[in-house]
Structures are given as C-alpha cells and as structure tokens.
Amino acid sequence: MINKILGVFLGLSCFLGQAQEEANPKKYDLDFNYFYGNIVEHNKDIGHLITGHPQGFIFSYNQKTFGEKEWQRHFNFPDLGASLIYQDMANPNLGDHIGIYAHYNFYFLNRYLLLRVGQGVSYNTDPYDPDANYENIAYGTHLLASTYLLLNFSKKNLFKGFGVQGGINLIHYSNGNFKAPNTSTNTFSINLGLNYQLDHDEEFHYQTERSITNYSEPIHLNFTLKGGVQTSDVIGMDQFPFYILGTYLDKRVSYKSSVHLGSEVFLSPMLEELIYYRSIAYPEDGLQGDESSTRVGVFTGYQLHLGKTSIFGNLGYYVYYPYDFEGRTYLRAGIQRELFKNFFGSVSVKSHAAKAEAVEFGIGYRL
Structure with a gap:
C-alpha cells in the first residue's frame, strides 16, 4: 500500500x-x-x-x-x-x-x-x-x-x-x-x-488582461518510465511490480491544451504469474502456461495545462496482445507536474472501462 x-x-x-x-x-x-x-x-x-x-x-x-x-x-x-x-x-x-x-x-x-x-x-x-x-x-x-x-x-x-x-x-x-x-x-x-x-468586507480585484492570446508550440518528443505494484483479481495471489516504457509526440495547440500520440511497452510479472496459474487451474482455457505477458499499445491523448500542473487522459489499444486480459482497449487518466526544465512527474490510473488495472507512478523527459 x-x-x-x-x-x-x-x-x-x-x-x-x-x-x-x-x-x-x-x-x-x-x-x-x-x-x-x-x-x-x-x-x-x-x-x-x-x-x-x-x-x-x-x-x-x-x-x-x-x-x-x-x-x-x-x-x-x-x-x-x-x-x-x-x-x-x-x-x-x-x-x-x-x-x-x-x-x-x-x-x-x-x-x-x-x-x-x-x-x-x-x-x-x-x-x-x-x-x-x-x-x-x-x-x-x-x-x-x-x-x-x-x-x-x-x-x-x-x-x-x-x-x-x-x-x-x-x-x-x-x-x-x-x-x-x-x-x-x-x-x-x-x-x-x-x-x-472570510474577510468578506474587504475589496479585491481580478486581473483580467491576458498577456498570451494565440499560443502554440512545435511538436515535442517525450520519453516516459512508469511503474508500480499490482495484483490480479485472484484473492491471495502475490503482488508484483510492473514497468511501462513509453514514448510519445505532443503538440501544444493552445495555451490550455495539448494533444498526444504515442506507443508503450507493458512488462507485467503479475500477468505472467496469472497465465501460469490459469493454465493449471483452468485447463479448458487451452493455455500452455508459457504465453508471453508482454503487451504493446498505441495511444492518443489530451492534456489540460494549469500552470506547471496538468491533467491528462489517454485512449489506448494493444497492437501486440498475446494473452487476453481485460480487453484490447484501455484508458488512462492522471495528473502531471513539471519538476524542473524538461523533466516531469506523473500519477495516473490505467483501466479497462470501469475496471482499474493499476496505479502508475511516472517520470518523463521532454525534448
């Protein structure tokens, strides 16, 4: 925990x-x-x-x-x-x-x-x-x-x-x-x-003039490493670390918004253990027990910028999917914070529809 x-x-x-x-x-x-x-x-x-x-x-x-x-x-x-x-x-x-x-x-x-x-x-x-x-x-x-x-x-x-x-x-x-x-x-x-x-009798004034009106940036390349700990739905099964290696392009289309397009590789020892468990416990599944647990996904996304903090969401699809686990489409939602120039940290939840798969903790670098 x-x-x-x-x-x-x-x-x-x-x-x-x-x-x-x-x-x-x-x-x-x-x-x-x-x-x-x-x-x-x-x-x-x-x-x-x-x-x-x-x-x-x-x-x-x-x-x-x-x-x-x-x-x-x-x-x-x-x-x-x-x-x-x-x-x-x-x-x-x-x-x-x-x-x-x-x-x-x-x-x-x-x-x-x-x-x-x-x-x-x-x-x-x-x-x-x-x-x-x-x-x-x-x-x-x-x-x-x-x-x-x-x-x-x-x-x-x-x-x-x-x-x-x-x-x-x-x-x-x-x-x-x-x-x-x-x-x-x-x-x-x-x-x-x-x-x-509080202090309801005091007067205050909003600074309404925007110094930035039309804003955009060229396309940037990002590299991310995410990880955490997860378990399967089988009660009593051990917890395992997982790792996600990703890269994506981002395009800042306005002061508030960016769009993303990228790919990522999921390395999941939990899934490897689950495959082995189901091959023994449920022989009707037809599993050999040595099927690959690695998945590769492509995703698109949106990022809402609130100063150095931002909120983002991704919609992904597994293009390499040797074992059927919760479906090929996945979602991600999280928050990101600029730590210092070009480096950022993030916390996100990856899910399949309403079912969460993992909480991800990430670091990234933006070229």
Whole structure:
C-alpha cells in the first residue's frame, strides 16, 4: 500500500504546490455540504453490498485566485483548496470512509456554477477480511485512492459572508488493483450546504488582461518510465511490480491544451504469474502456461495545462496482445507536474472501462 499512498500524496503535492506559488492578495472561504445518495451498480458483483443510501459531509477550505498568474486568467480564476469527506456507506460490510483531498474549483455562468475536481486518499474502516468480512469484495485495503466531482449552484456572501450552495456529486473509491479484491464503489449523491467567505468586507480585484492570446508550440518528443505494484483479481495471489516504457509526440495547440500520440511497452510479472496459474487451474482455457505477458499499445491523448500542473487522459489499444486480459482497449487518466526544465512527474490510473488495472507512478523527459 506504500506505493499507493505515495502516488496519492504526489498528486496532493502537485495541487498544493500550485497553491503555494500564489502571491498576495490571498483570500479564503469555507464550505460545508451534507450529501445523501446511492451506490451506482457499475459491477453486478457488488449488488449484494447496495442495501441503503450512503450519506455524509464534505468540508472544504478554498484559496481564491485573482489572475496574478497567466493560467488563472485563462481558467476564470479557479480556487485551490483542500477537503475532508466523511461517508457512511449504509452497509455494515462496506464500513465508513474518511478522506482528505486536494481540489480545484472552476467557475461558470458568472461564477454561480461551481465545478470541483478533487483527488486524495481515504481510510475505510472495514475492508475485506477472509474471516471477519468476506462479503466486502469492493475494498481489499484500508487505504484507498479516491476522486470526487462536485457540481453546485453557489451563491456567496448573501448575509455577512454566509451563502448557500447545492447540487450533485460523485465519489469514487478504489485501491487501483494494489491488492485484491478491488471492485471499488461509486456514490452518486445530491448535496446541500453553506459557504462562508472570510474577510468578506474587504475589496479585491481580478486581473483580467491576458498577456498570451494565440499560443502554440512545435511538436515535442517525450520519453516516459512508469511503474508500480499490482495484483490480479485472484484473492491471495502475490503482488508484483510492473514497468511501462513509453514514448510519445505532443503538440501544444493552445495555451490550455495539448494533444498526444504515442506507443508503450507493458512488462507485467503479475500477468505472467496469472497465465501460469490459469493454465493449471483452468485447463479448458487451452493455455500452455508459457504465453508471453508482454503487451504493446498505441495511444492518443489530451492534456489540460494549469500552470506547471496538468491533467491528462489517454485512449489506448494493444497492437501486440498475446494473452487476453481485460480487453484490447484501455484508458488512462492522471495528473502531471513539471519538476524542473524538461523533466516531469506523473500519477495516473490505467483501466479497462470501469475496471482499474493499476496505479502508475511516472517520470518523463521532454525534448
């Protein structure tokens, strides 16, 4: 679980490091939301765990931006913040969650509509145990990576700094196949809450003039090395390291956006062990046990730039695929941070549709 935690905290440091770059003036607000909803049955195997309506609260601390940096002006002056989430899963086998997150708030419709994207780590009180809690096939570990999205109508400073907000949210918990079982959960909820603007009597001004309007860069070549620890869905199977060697071309098409095209090689000892296991346990599969576990993929992608931090997504397809494992198409989503000139670090989740395969920790070099 150590690698998983490190990955999440690298993601947190990317967000919080961005916040530390801000200069005066600084302005903050708080918000508190109660939520009530349902677990989405994204996998029929967790049907027996959906027995009630999860509920909880989200408490957040937000730092405002005013356009002191160019990227803030291009994104309509987002907030940088931290959240604490408590959630009762409404099923004794699923336990409760308490998590910490770093987040961005993006504003639309004259700043009345708020979209929040948060990433962090959550502690589950009652994960899978072969004796005490064998029914909880959703979480194989106490510590889980968690992502949450929140879309709210927000009206601030209605009365002496207090305002109201309400809307919908989605909270995802998964350990990224670090340890089986890991069917994960997604909770969709409605929420209602209050916000409070600190120093609400003070005036502040946005710097709206953009110094960069038309922006592009030539094509650049990138080299990446990713890795981590993973296991198969077979409960009790050992954990194995994995490695991904990749190269891709990126084209910066605007100040906000880049597009990618690349290829990568996946080296997975876990898959080698799984092939051998299935050749013995399931002879009807027709496996010899010595089939190659190496996969080669090609992918295209998109990258959204938020200063030195960025959010990216890939859609990939295995062109070399000797063993059928979760399908030939794969997805990746993650965050990236420029460490110093030409070098960057990343944390991402690779999945096949709604099923996570691994959490990847990467370093890269951009020519």
